[in-house]
Amino acid sequence: MGEPDVGRAIEAVWRIESARLIGGLARIVRDVGLAEDLAHDALVAALEQWPESGVPDNPGAWLMATAKHRAIDRLRRSEVLERKQEELGRELEIRQALSEADWDAAIDDVGDDVLRLIFTTCHPVLSREARVALTLRLLGGLTTPEIARAFLVSESTVAQRIVRAKRTLAETKVPFEVPARDELAERVSSVLEVVYFIFNEGYQATGGDDWIRPHLSAEAMRLGRILAALAPDEPEVHGLVALMEIQASRYRARVGPSGEPILLLDQDRSRWDYMLIGRGLTALGRAEELGGGLGPYALQASIAACHAQARVAEDTNWPRILALYDALAELSPSPVIDLNRAVALGMAFGPERALEVVDELAAEPQLESYHLLPSVRGDLLFKLGRLQEAQEEFERAASLTDNAPERRLLLERAAACARNGRSVG
Amino acid sequence: MRFMIMVKATDQSEAGEMPSQELLEQMQQYNEELVKAGVLLAGEGLHPSAKGARIKFSGDKRTVIDGPFTETKELVAGFWVFDVKSKEEAIEWVKRCPNPMDEESEIEIRQVFEIDDFGELTPEIRETDQRLRDEVARNQ
Numbered sequence: 001m002g003e004p005d006v007g008r009a010i011e012a013v014w015r016i017e018s019a020r021l022i023g024g025l026a027r028i029v030r031d032v033g034l035a036e037d038l039a040h041d042a043l044v045a046a047l048e049q050w051p052e053s054g055v056p057d058n059p060g061a062w063l064m065a066t067a068k069h070r071a072i073d074r075l076r077r078s079e080v081l082e083r084k085q086e087e088l089g090r091e092l093e094i095r096q097a098l099s100e101a102d103w104d105a106a107i108d109d110v111g112d113d114v115l116r117l118i119f120t121t122c123h124p125v126l127s128r129e130a131r132v133a134l135t136l137r138l139l140g141g142l143t144t145p146e147i148a149r150a151f152l153v154s155e156s157t158v159a160q161r162i163v164r165a166k167r168t169l170a171e172t173k174v175p176f177e178v179p180a181r182d183e184l185a186e187r188v189s190s191v192l193e194v195v196y197f198i199f200n201e202g203y204q205a206t207g208g209d210d211w212i213r214p215h216l217s218a219e220a221m222r223l224g225r226i227l228a229a230l231a232p233d234e235p236e237v238h239g240l241v242a243l244m245e246i247q248a249s250r251y252r253a254r255v256g257p258s259g260e261p262i263l264l265l266d267q268d269r270s271r272w273d274y275m276l277i278g279r280g281l282t283a284l285g286r287a288e289e290l291g292g293g294l295g296p297y298a299l300q301a302s303i304a305a306c307h308a309q310a311r312v313a314e315d316t317n318w319p320r321i322l323a324l325y326d327a328l329a330e331l332s333p334s335p336v337i338d339l340n341r342a343v344a345l346g347m348a349f350g351p352e353r354a355l356e357v358v359d360e361l362a363a364e365p366q367l368e369s370y371h372l373l374p375s376v377r378g379d380l381l382f383k384l385g386r387l388q389e390a391q392e393e394f395e396r397a398a399s400l401t402d403n404a405p406e407r408r409l410l411l412e413r414a415a416a417c418a419r420n421g422r423s424v425g
Numbered sequence: 426m427r428f429m430i431m432v433k434a435t436d437q438s439e440a441g442e443m444p445s446q447e448l449l450e451q452m453q454q455y456n457e458e459l460v461k462a463g464v465l466l467a468g469e470g471l472h473p474s475a476k477g478a479r480i481k482f483s484g485d486k487r488t489v490i491d492g493p494f495t496e497t498k499e500l501v502a503g504f505w506v507f508d509v510k511s512k513e514e515a516i517e518w519v520k521r522c523p524n525p526m527d528e529e530s531e532i533e534i535r536q537v538f539e540i541d542d543f544g545e546l547t548p549e550i551r552e553t554d555q556r557l558r559d560e561v562a563r564n565q
Contacts, residue, residue: 005513012513016462059517114461215510222508225463252539275467275506 006051013059014043018141021063023113026176029071032120033166036138038074042066114139115230116176118223121165122191123174130165131194133158139226140219150201150216188231192240192297195223199244203251217248228283238287239298245280246304249273261405265313277308299328318348335364343376351383371400375410382417391417427466427537428507428515432525434474434500439493441473444527451523459505464518468505498531512536 018039025035042063056062121134136142136150144162148155179187202216224241231237253271256262284305287298294302303324310316325341338361346354358377367373378393394414398407444452459465471477474492481488494500503525509515515534524530 008511008513009517012511012517015510015514016517218508218510222463226461229457229461229463279466 009055010046010050015141017060017063019114019139022138023117025067027113030176032169038067038070041070115178118191119178119187120176122194124190125172126165130161133161134165135194137162188234195220196240235287235290236295236297238283239295239301242280242283242301243297245276246308249276281305296332299324318344322348335361335366346380351380355380369400371397387417387421429535429537430505430507430519431501431533432503433531434497434502435526435528435530437528438502439473439497455522464507466506466508470503474500
């Protein structure tokens, strides 16, 4: 039996407490940047003292008390310096807030502050890159180097993004609050966009450092679950949680033993994670119960749920998936959704009708160099027995993708068309 | 990473005695905190081992043994599944748990096997993920 490492214990406490600490502080000092600095001061103090004293019984309250002392120290220090009138006014405001604040309540009344913090770091006044970086830093507790590694950018770029984001929040006087009813929908969608972006960066792994990327999906799922608990009346929050849980349930079935990708319909469904599927279906149920029609996330989750509920691929309810794509295309029209819809159409009602739709989509400029268009078209032609045309499409798709394993798969399909073509003809 | 957090049985839990109202309320509050932190994946309380059974395997032979079982402290009375970043984080969360029994008790933390533990997720596999996502999208 070994004694746990204090450094790792502090890291764990920080992960648990940092968002609520920063949230609580931000409400008092009304400045997210200053709140983070103070919380960080408290962390430094913990790193100095806890290895000697041990982790206190209530580490959250300890960190909050320490941050409070640092806030007062900072103000005292700055008193002797000359300041501009404006800064003086701001300090008086903070001083007032500090004296009025109920510090004990600050660490207890945590849920609302974390929610305020999420809405602030995901404020639409910030660019998406800034929102993502600030959210990972303040809510995920990720360090600047970790964020940089995850997104393949330099540490100074991330640091700058964060500094600028904090400045923008201060300059535009973004209030630290849960938005009012009339702007809630827009603000929620800004938050969900950030969370889903983080999830996909981890799930897709388009690049970046490998060890950190799976953490991004996990982090996004944690954020989604937090949001669902703190804002339980927002159907799209549950929709997004459902979508992420169900997508993540297939994580370990997506690759074969030698690293080859396995398509959804070919996956070994016994390898799906049924705990996550169960959670996803529950979350989707909540979104449906809240009423008001399903939003884009809940619709995508419903499509994912159709697959999750089919015990074998042949049981997939394609007409329902097609109807869900119809609804999705209406809500957020996009040629990529249309292409997916065409696949569902082909599965539900046969390849001829799907091919007609795909041929119409070929004119879409957005899909011009999108390899999945010829790939889907090739698949439909293959099913119709038009092997030579299918072969050409698979080859074209292969030439459009940069991804080596994918190109290999497409070229194999092209070769299979050539072989079958010969044996038939 | 996931951890199974197992609350060990006590004489009281094995006797089927319900915890006090106060403890139930504290546990409910704790559960809510876990949910709000995005940590809790699942959790259930279990009936005493008197209502359970064991199936003993010996080659092809299966023998069913009905409860109750005697080694109380080794039995499980309830469990949670946490999704956390490290064992230390799981420990910190469990330290925040109220004593789950109205008497001396113990909670055991065990890590759940995941894909990385089986060594399947090589960098090359991760590289293929982009393609997979597209394929998944296509197949939907």
